[in-house]
């Protein structure tokens with residue numbers, strides 16, 4: 001396939017940048033939260049922040065699935081593999097996230113636990129079929145894009161009578177997390193985090209559609225623009241957000257019409273609601289307990305629910321001391337505010353989840369932002 | 384793991400599966416989440432599942448961007464690592 005050049009076009013980006021600078025009113029600041037880790041990655045990779053006028057800021061949100069999983073659930077997965085002797089199948093990103101006392105899945109595996117990295121839930125089913133005398137647990141994490149594949153796997157396991165397969169379900173929901181961020185004390189009372197609007201996620205929205213955001217655009221009076229993940233998409237969306245703020249509008253707009261519709265992928269939604277139901281509450285790293293923000297497996301499929309099949313013990317889980325991931329995920333701190341950033345904590349030796357995944361804010365800062373920020377600091381020092 | 388990569392469907396198989404071609408790599412994926420997928424369609428592939436159809440132009444555009452950002456390699460590797 002021949003690659004097209006149009007998105008490399010710096011001049012287009014600069015044109016958009018000039019337009020944003022023209023329309024962003026002096027005398028006020030604009031803070032936009034990009035929810036999705038993919039956007040965080042794109043903003044850093046392309047230096048989009050550098051193209052913005054000084055009064056337009058990005059606030060990094062909690063949309064990195066690996067980052068928001070609380071340590072407790074990771075410790076539970078380690079327990080499943082170590083104490084219950086199951087084959088634990090998991091997406092690669094989870095492997096290096098440190099749990100309590102820095103215990104990650106990769107360490108558990110080195111110590112003899114049977115943990116297998118998979119690309120697709122189809123691989124987990126394959127492992128279950130190939131090991132009929134073993135219990136196989138799929139450690140499921142992720143937002144609305146990753147949930148439908150888990151639903152399909154459970155339905156297939158049921159149809160085929162695959163009795164040694166179950167799912168440790170940690171699927172979470174984007175809209176409730178955004179709502180929760182808006183209700184956090186930092187945003188509502190303390191005013192330490194300002195949010196004037198949201199860049200809505202691209203692929204999550206392709207599944208759930210733009211409609212689920214309408215509630216909080218209305219309720220919290222914050223504009224939402226669903227953005228593609230290309231740099232020009234992000235900039236175009238910022239312009240749309242600036243316009244909404246200027247005009248006092250708070251609507252859901254869709255910049256990514258190439259892929260996202262109002263209703264989303266109805267087939268995927270139906271499969272998900274056949275298999276899953278809302279949890280009354282779920283813990284998120286950084287956000288704490290968020291009501292109705294995650295899914296669990298319906299009773300009809302209880303046979304495939306690892307939380308029902310295995311007695312997972314109560315435990316005291318702890319984050320790495322002085323890791324600031326929780327505050328970073330709320331938008332209240334930046335990676336550079338963390339004492340460990342770039343010294344003790346690097347992508348090769350991550351102390352927290354935000355440094356593990358390439359969508360995490362710490363990893364993005366490290367890879368693309370570290371030197372730039374240091375240079376900026378040096379420039380600010382008077383000669 | 385949030386990556387979704389556009390790929391061209393080269394063959395439909397039983398059980399809601401299909402074969403896609405991506406930069407010369409052939410991969411079996413599930414099309415259980417999308418209605419009416421036909422040979423020659425482009426689909427966005429995420430963790431081994433087609434999430435939805437995209438136009439050929441959108442596919443080309445996305446691939447170009449991913450290549451430029453250096454994340455296409457990462458995505459392809461992720462796909463290749465999965466037990467096929």
Ligand code: SF4
Nearest residue numbers: 323324325338345352
């Ligand atoms: S730099 Fe490391 S320790 Fe600090 S907040 Fe980020 S992930 Fe946590």
